[in-house]
Amino acid sequence: MNNFRMYVPTDIRFGKNRLEELPEVLAEYGKKVLLAYGGGSIKKSGLYDKVVQLLNEQNFTIVELTGIEPNPKIESVREGVRLVREHDLDVILAVGGGSVVDAAKVIAGAVFYEGDAWDVVVDKSKMSKALPLVDILTLSATGTEMNRNAVISNTKTNEKFGTSGWELIPKASFLDPENTYTVSSYQTSAGSADIMSHLCEQYFNRTQGVDVQTNVAEALMKTVIQNTPLALENPNDYDARSNLMWASTLALNGLVGNGAGQGWTCHPIEHELSAFYDITHGIGLAIVTPRWLKFCIEKDDSTHERIANWARNVWNIIEENDEKAARLGVRAMYHYFKDNTKIEMTLQATGITTTEKVREMSELAVKHGGLNSQNPYVPMTENDVEKVLLDCFEEMTVF
Amino acid sequence: MNNFRMYVPTDIRFGKNRLEELPEVLAEYGKKVLLAYGGGSIKKSGLYDKVVQLLNEQNFTIVELTGIEPNPKIESVREGVRLVREHDLDVILAVGGGSVVDAAKVIAGAVFYEGDAWDVVVDKSKMSKALPLVDILTLSATGTEMNRNAVISNTKTNEKFGTSGWELIPKASFLDPENTYTVSSYQTSAGSADIMSHLCEQYFNRTQGVDVQTNVAEALMKTVIQNTPLALENPNDYDARSNLMWASTLALNGLVGNGAGQGWTCHPIEHELSAFYDITHGIGLAIVTPRWLKFCIEKDDSTHERIANWARNVWNIIEENDEKAARLGVRAMYHYFKDNTKIEMTLQATGITTTEKVREMSELAVKHGGLNSQNPYVPMTENDVEKVLLDCFEEMTVF
Incomplete structure (x- = not known):
């Protein structure tokens, strides 16, 4: 350890x-709050009204930052920083999913940095302290509600980067499962795929x-596998x-x-997909992960034992041969996503209909994610990533 | 949930x-430290010298509270409170196992209470704030290093009570596995039994x-089961x-x-054993737990399914019938403690050679632990506890 x-x-x-x-x-x-949220979903669900009423009753000053999108954009962060400074706000209240919380984190950290907010995304050492952040979570997916990480996209440069800082950890997170009742089947499945990928x-x-x-x-994997189909079947299943x-x-x-340190692989690859095509993060991960595991099995025999144990302990595969067990585990995961959580498991289904940018994304994934270093579980070249991404355009039939 | x-x-x-x-x-x-520890083990291991040297180099003032015993006594707490007040200390550094940390917690909380320290053990509402506490853990067992609970004994009144407070959570805990290399086989097994019981x-x-x-x-149970025999075989096995x-x-x-709230049962029963006979907490728990589970199986059929799932998932029992699986799980636990961790599984082995206080302990366990309320997994009468305790004087052969 x-x-x-x-x-x-x-x-x-x-x-x-x-x-x-x-x-x-x-x-x-403090009593002066930046209320950050996304689209209209918290208005439709009534959560927005409840929060505003509660804060008004207690004489809070509320300044709103709205329109924070999935794969949150640096423009939202810049606008948030501007509002905090203009109104001399004390604390950020983020109401929404991981995107809203991530944007709020970087606002909190960038407020005390004089230059452009994108700088603190590219170089976390530029953040020193941060405004306090409280959130009300409405989507089960990213885990940002209890960590110090945030991911922000720059659509002008096709970049999606993570940043991090001890000071970015939310002070408090309100996790009410009822706030996820209105999450669509599609987003529920995507969220669970995100958890599985983490x-x-x-x-x-x-x-x-x-x-x-x-x-x-x-x-935790077994918990997600057990409960996602239940939530899909009955969106109001509290447990x-x-x-x-x-x-x-x-x-x-x-x-x-x-x-248990190790570099991540599927996230850097998916980050290029989202940076280029703005696809749903969790769906991209569901599509990439089984192809990546198959790549690991075929590239490096030393992975067989661990992937086989995963297959046996998480997917209940009964098979003594490690390589066979590992492949059966990948198949189980693929079909779980496809059949039990109804994710369409090719990139075409996300709207990416051409392979023309695959090479460029592969090169950038290796570069941004350090995939050809010794950090990842199995180091990957540009050609390796390209092969995995091309596999994502075909249904998996052989595992 | x-x-x-x-x-x-x-x-x-x-x-x-x-x-x-x-x-x-x-x-x-602050720079004025109450250094709290137990017997000579941290002197023998060299940890004491290292800590004192480090703090002296940085011009800390150290006042020592030594001799904190297993099942820590209220007298140690009173002495600690006196030292903190007399020397106007800023922070407590506890170096040792759960007993030392627990005593330090109650010292931290009792410093700001004017009456006798035993009062805050009996009534936690008497604590409001606490001195900051940092610890260096030397025993894997109680979990006190990351929670707000403490257990203190009063040998004059044969009482062993838990107390609790948000302000008692250690500010920082240094967990160096190497500091547990010198823990004896007996204490390693007792610590693991304590974890299993929790x-x-x-x-x-x-x-x-x-x-x-x-x-x-x-x-976590599987982790303890996997690793305790490895640590017993090779005390310096870092992993x-x-x-x-x-x-x-x-x-x-x-x-x-x-x-997942539920009242505890084996701890209240064991607390009476320790209060009356000062036995090693973890050993008492190892002895009581399988008898208690057998009691649950026999008293309440509705427990069979859960105990059976525990048997299958934790002890790898393959048996379709729930009651049979449950009983096989209890047998597996009993023999794991006895054969794999070398705990002598009767009360006689702890030095309790007579049953004369069993009735009194049973009555107090029910009273102190609220065992006849709806809180425990299976509510227990005085007679039930008495039967479980009497079972602890015999080796288990029928499960």
């Missing part, structure tokens, strides 16, 4: 009917002696929504990754 | 060779829809010690219990 620091001081308020705690939590940081990226590592992390990752919400938080708060 | 708050702001510094971070961590709270107490609950908690508890250390922390930091 590697050395690690785990410091996650986010105050998690999990469960239903506890929004009345919000004013007290916010007031600890767990896979951390699970497939070469660190010795990480049984805690391995076993906990398997536990299913609860398990997905809490699993998504724990999947990326350090619990699974700390002590 | 129940509503819960999870707020665990302890700064975990996990791994080896990072003690040089200690002065900076402590200095955030997980069982939380795992056996009746809350619906707690897959995250259930699966994570199983993951085995790491997994035990991190599993012990996660077993009781809220991860497994939050959202």
